[in-house]
Amino acid sequence: MxxxxxxxxxxxxxxxxxxxxxxxxxxxxxxxxxxxxxxxxxxxxxxxxxxxxxxxxxxxxxxxxxxxxxxxxxxxxxxxxxxxxxxxxxxxxxxxxxxxxxLDNVHNGVNAKIAEKLELENVQILAPKADTLLKLEVFVPIDSTAKLLDAIHEAGAGNVGNYSHCSFKVTGTGSFRPNENAQPSIGQPGQQESAQEDKVELIFPAVLRHKVISAMNRAHPYEEVAHFIQSVENTNQQVGAGMIGELPSSKTPEDFLAYLKEKMSLKVIRYTPFDGSEIKKVALCGGAGSFLLGHAKAQSADAFVTGDFKYHEFFDGEGKTMIADIGHYESEVxxxxxxxxxxxxxxxxxxxxxxxxxxxxxxxx
CATH class of the missing domain: 3.40.1390.30 (NIF3 (NGG1p interacting factor 3)-like)
Structure with a gap:
């Protein structure tokens, strides 16, 4: 059950x-x-x-x-x-x-559904999040590297945009001396030892930290696994607010509004004038998305589709980006x-x- x-x-x-x-x-x-x-x-x-x-x-x-x-x-x-x-x-x-x-912040979530409804192409997250990625550095004997990487990749590490199984490694010499309580897989207690090791580096989402580290420990041959975890400032292209993409073909502002009404089953749209002749690039955010207008304008969006704009915020479109407020419920239903x-x-x-x-x-x- x-x-x-x-x-x-x-x-x-x-x-x-x-x-x-x-x-x-x-x-x-x-x-x-x-x-x-x-x-x-x-x-x-x-x-x-x-x-x-x-x-x-x-x-x-x-x-x-x-x-x-x-x-x-x-x-x-x-x-x-x-x-x-x-x-x-x-x-x-x-x-x-x-x-x-x-669900708003993942690449296949709420905003992806809206982009699908509008049949947008070349879709990307409008405002990718930072501080959601970590980097793992781990030292492993070279004959165990492949097994370790397989386990860590399976746990979700090493995915970068459209690429998976991404990693970097360099080979060097690791040295260590096990004490009398150790049960080393290489060498003897009380003796200085050395081994040819790979240093492997991978990026992974911070939310997978426990899963990735558990997989590393299970697959690693050493009793004590030498590793480091660091925060990285890179933005995560798979996580963030809003989306931006392109219509299959350019539309006049009037035709775009009619298209938006049809695709999203709308009764009414609150919108601002647009100084351009055609709308092609469209940014969007389900729910209350006025906080993303700056991102939409910075990426030269012709229109920004969202909900819950306040009166004075509509002025911020400045004719450069049409603001199309379709309503909170209507954008997310x-x-x-x-x-x-x-x-x-x-x-x-x-x-x-x-x-x-x-x-x-x-x-x-």
Missing amino acids: TKIKDIISVLENIAPRGYQENYDNSGLITGTFDSDISGVLITLDCIESVVDEAIRKKCNLIIAHHPIVFKGLKQLNGKNYVERTIIKAIKNDIAIYAIHTN FTKELIDGFIRENFANIATYLSEVDTNPVKYF
Whole structure:
């Protein structure tokens, strides 16, 4: 029987919780990891009516993009919609799991889904993150290098952009003296020894630190593994905010807005004038993305598609980049399809449902 922890393991392999922003609250909000799954309901927001839907459909796991709990709860007495939702979920033994900014920040996450909807080409992350990579240096006898590298690569180290199994090595002489308590694979206790060794260097995501080091220790022949881990300032091209790409063909501003409406199933778009004649390069960010306008302009985006722009922020487009505010809910609603796809690819025996509840708190007249 598939358990909640099995679903979470797959989702957090795709979007590790270490990639969420520090204000966020992704993860299992209610429920227990070892519960068997009867069905999964996928939603953008988990509110009371969504819990009611889960009850009707006999789903004991709700996967939401937005966490119902952002701040600490000191009381649970039903005085607001957050507390009422949590109480109803707990009373009905329904687990709530949120996968939020960690899914925003991965290369195959929320923004990739929007880029897919817009059929963008040559897609890249708009603002890659720094401080998410580490470098491993490890010394290994030369006849064990291949085995060690295989293990470390399998754990996820050595991937750089479109390249995998990347490493660098140099050969030299290592020296050591085992004490009387040692059980060396080379040499004898109390005697100075030396061995031809490779120094191997690899880059890996910081979220995989435990996995990579565990793989290294299992595959290494030495009792004590000489290694160093360093932070690197390189930006991680696979992790970050927003995306940027190109339309299949250039469009006039009017045609682009009509195209955007059609592809994203929109009722209305708030937008700014564009001084250019055609739109080709498009930046985007699901949800509230005004903080990325500078990145979009710096990369000469003709248009920036996102939500939640404030009045005065619209002036910052300056005619150089069209700001197309399509709404927070409207930009992220297709995340339900994205999550559903991840689960179906990995679990053939789980019933999944896309929530039919329109959780958008913003209405148009």
